[in-house]
Amino acid sequence: MSIIDNINKLFDHRIRLGIMSILMVNEKVNFKRLKELLEVTDGNLASHIKALEKAEYIIVEKSFIDRKPNTQYIATKLGRAEFKKHIEALEKIIKKQMK
Amino acid sequence: MQKDYFKDISEIKDLMNKSSRFISLSGLSGILAGCYALIGAAIAYIYFLPKQFDYSSKSTLKLEYIILDLVLIATLSIVTAIILTIKKAKSNGEKIWDATTQRLLVNFLIPLVAGGIYILIQAYQQHYGMGASLMLIFYGLALINASKFTIGNVKYLGCAELILGLICAALPGFGLYFWALGFGVLHIVYGALMLREEKRQ
Numbered sequence: 286m287s288i289i290d291n292i293n294k295l296f297d298h299r300i301r302l303g304i305m306s307i308l309m310v311n312e313k314v315n316f317k318r319l320k321e322l323l324e325v326t327d328g329n330l331a332s333h334i335k336a337l338e339k340a341e342y343i344i345v346e347k348s349f350i351d352r353k354p355n356t357q358y359i360a361t362k363l364g365r366a367e368f369k370k371h372i373e374a375l376e377k378i379i380k381k382q383m384k
Numbered sequence: 385m386q387k388d389y390f391k392d393i394s395e396i397k398d399l400m401n402k403s404s405r406f407i408s409l410s411g412l413s414g415i416l417a418g419c420y421a422l423i424g425a426a427i428a429y430i431y432f433l434p435k436q437f438d439y440s441s442k443s444t445l446k447l448e449y450i451i452l453d454l455v456l457i458a459t460l461s462i463v464t465a466i467i468l469t470i471k472k473a474k475s476n477g478e479k480i481w482d483a484t485t486q487r488l489l490v491n492f493l494i495p496l497v498a499g500g501i502y503i504l505i506q507a508y509q510q511h512y513g514m515g516a517s518l519m520l521i522f523y524g525l526a527l528i529n530a531s532k533f534t535i536g537n538v539k540y541l542g543c544a545e546l547i548l549g550l551i552c553a554a555l556p557g558f559g560l561y562f563w564a565l566g567f568g569v570l571h572i573v574y575g576a577l578m579l580r581e582e583k584r585q
Contacts, residue, residue: 299395306396307403314403322403350474372396375389382389 291374293367295340300325300333305368308343308360315357334358342367409534410468411582414575417461421567424457429560447507457567485533492530495522516559520549520566541574 296302303323307314320330337343342364346357360368432446432453499522503515527542545566552562 299392302392302396303399306399310400311403318403322399372393375393378389379393 291370292378293371293374295336295342296368296371298333300329301337304330304333304337304358305342305360305364308358309365309368313346313357313359315355319358337364340364409465409538409578410472411575411578411580413461413465413468414571414578416464416575418568418571418573418575420457420460420464421571422564422569424453425560425564425568428453433560447512451504451507488530488533491533492526494526495529496526498522499526513556513559514553516563517549517552520545520552520562522549523566524549537574537577541570544570 296305300323304319307319307322316330316334319334320327323330334343334345338345341361343358343360346359348355348357428450432449499518502522503518506512506518507515524542524544524546527538527545529542531539531542548562548566548570552559552566555562
């Protein structure tokens with residue numbers, strides 16, 4: 286088994302990796318804030334969120350603030366574990382490249 | 385397949401930093417704080433401060449009034465900042481009380497409270513000469529210390545206050561003017577710049 290096996294295909298994309306990075310250090314983040322931080326379009330962000338949601342790496346929490354819908358995203362235990370594994374794999378690859 | 389994993393790592397770090405920072409203070413609260421400070425300085429100048437180089441025994445009696453004046457300015461500014469920041473956070477759907485806010489407050493308060501106590505001790509020993517400069521210096525340090533947890537240019541405001549405080553220490557007798565410049569004018573300028581940036585977004 287090579288190290289490449291630990292590289293998570295789902296995280297092999299800038300935006301999906303970005304969403305997870307933000308959710309690792311924030312309890313809950315809403316759609317607007319994710320959009321601002323990642324500088325992407327609505328549709329683009331939504332499709333990547335869906336992919337992470339389908340893998341059960343994140344969960345969606347819908348609520349209302351002043352009658353306006355407010356959708357928050359939260360990283361799951363599985364998502365956090367997978368993200369850590371992915372980072373460790375990246376570290377190993379980088380260390381190898383440095384040799 | 386040769387991907388730039390270094391770039392991935394640096395992007396992760398950048399996003400983690402940026403996203404866990406506290407929402408910025410609203411520009412309007414800066415402008416209002418500056419106005420309170422200017423009004424407070426004017427009141428102190430007219431009613432409480434000893435007239436130029438008149439350090440007679442009578443002037444020491446006004447110390448309580450000056451402290452009350454300062455406490456009022458600080459309280460008004462803080463209450464305004466809290467109300468406006470909560471309002472802004474609500475409209476952005478952000479949570480205001482989280483780990484970052486707590487760290488921000490602790491880092492801001494340590495130099496500020498230490499400085500405040502030091503100035504009070506000095507004042508009760510009849511050393512007022514350095515009051516304005518010490519307030520500017522400690523406030524500047526508090527801002528620089530807290531700036532790690534904010535968006536915006538709080539760090540530069542802190543540096544400006546600090547430099548002003550040092551100049552003030554070198555030029556005795558002009559404390560009130562430097563104080564008004566630092567807490568009044570600088571806040572208004574900073575608030576106006578922030579407000580312009582908020583409008584642009």
